[in-house]
Amino acid sequence: MIRHLIFLLILAAGITLPWGRSVPPSAAASPGIPAGRDIGRLIGEADALVAADPEGRTVLSIHADKMLLPASTLKILTALVARHYLGPGHRYKTEVYLDSRNNLAIKGYGDPLLISEVIREICKNVAERTREFNDLIVDGSYFSTVTIPGVTDTVNPYDAPCGALSVNFNTVNFKRSGRGYVSAEPQTPIVPFIHGRIRKTGLSEGRIVLSAENGESTLYAGHLFRRFLADAGAASTGAVKKGTVETGRDRLLYRYTSVFTLDEIIERLLMHSNNFMANQLLITAGIAAKGPPGTLRNGVSAADAYIRTVLNRDDIRIAEGSGISRENRITAACMMRILAAFTPHHHLLREEDGVYFKTGSLSGVRTRAGYIRGAGGGLSPFVVMLNTPGKRPEPVVSGLARLLGGAN
Known part of the structure; x- marks a missing residue:
């Protein structure tokens, strides 16, 4: 009962993406959807796209090293940071x-x-x-x-x-x-x-x-x-x-x-893109790393340490854990490394038509990151970062689903 009511409260609180309803990744699939190299035509100078096959071999890579706004796709990193410092069985x-x-x-x-x-x-x-x-x-x-x-x-x-x-x-x-x-x-x-x-x-x-x-x-x-x-x-x-x-x-x-484990909290965080929940997790991860009282600075410091020592990346700057800040910056290549680490937990993401994904939206920014399940059951990670105002990720992801998903 409590679990069901929490779902309803999160939904009623407007804790889905506040800037608009996302379109299912494959909803736009039609004969007009680009595939293969044609997908690259949708990526501008202020955008990035990286996709790989289930074995990790790069299939598409455009502006992979450009530092861009991640918006709410940053929550995938926050989930990893929380699991690292608190442990998946953590209960508040x-x-x-x-x-x-x-x-x-x-x-x-x-x-x-x-x-x-x-x-x-x-x-x-x-x-x-x-x-x-x-x-x-x-x-x-x-x-x-x-x-x-x-x-x-x-x-x-x-x-x-x-x-x-x-x-x-x-x-x-x-x-x-x-x-x-x-x-x-x-x-x-x-x-x-x-x-x-x-x-x-x-x-x-x-x-x-x-x-x-x-x-x-x-x-x-x-x-x-x-x-x-x-x-x-x-x-x-x-x-x-x-x-x-x-x-x-x-x-x-x-x-x-x-009554909720950390993974159950993360699942709700990623499903409803709750900024409050994301930063609660980041701050408590900072407490686990550095002790109370919890501060945003210590949470960010703990995340930075995880990025450097576990993910072995330095092409990211974070200001908080939800993606709401325009001070956050990340490369698509770094987000792909995050997805590689998150692969065992991909089921915590929203799933539609074989695509597991997290959306992100800010004014002039639309992003999407996740995995496409292929006909053989393998997961192909992808990152779409559109920092060009007016662009939408749905055509790009639909093209990727056709390219990487096989019969999906």
Whole structure:
């Protein structure tokens, strides 16, 4: 049930590619689709294309060493970095403590899938251990304040900030009812804390992004926890406040371990191209490499080390893990090396008509990377990077599918 609801919430949050719906790679296949050398005519000076056969022999290579914007195809690298440092069996945790003053404290560790259904289960277990507490302390100290380059101050879900204690992808879905607001999702009540923020948008309905400024997103998490705790029979006599758990002094009351493995999180990340999830993974990978608190700088540093020492590449510059920043640069040759490392996990990518792929979109940029399964079952990796405004990757990928896919 929780897994299904997470899928629906991700979908409702606009966490598919926010700039438009992708076309299935082979949907445009027709007699007019180019094949072989004709595919190269679609690649301009600001674009790149590399494709290989299942044995790794290069079939096509155009501008393979040109540094270009990867957009969301960068998430494939982020997935590899997370698996390297955290391990495929990693499960996020969230802890609840009780201090000597009968205050309840919730400490987050960066779980990107801490949604209402999960919170309800946590609160049910906590309510079995305590029925009344004073203040509710929210501890987001496992991450430092994180600013993601490329993220702007909008109400779009792809601009959601990161945080150690973040709920529902740091978004709130609402609609107007009479003179007030109610939740647009039955599993998530609207708490009074967020009313003023909704009014400021001037919207009658929609999904807003919580801000990291003044701890808004962390405090919102606390208010939502307090509401679910009350529903479960554990009442608060105090306020929701930011604070930190005193390890060794505060008593651990309950530890929630995510039902999702890291690979299951990665599958959802790649399917829905969730920028928030990508950078949550990158930051926690940085913690695994360098220790807490989590910072974007340490996450990028960990990724750089992985690229140099494991992939043996230096033709990439990354500023964050989702691809939203225009500071990110990579060559198609480097992306092919990433795909070579990701081949055992290709099933985590979206698949349509024998093509496993990740799309990427920014203004004036369209990219696609993945694998084409041939008639014999082998996987042919490909990278299409179009940094020429107005171009679309579908004709290129369709031509590649005909060239490399055999009977596909």
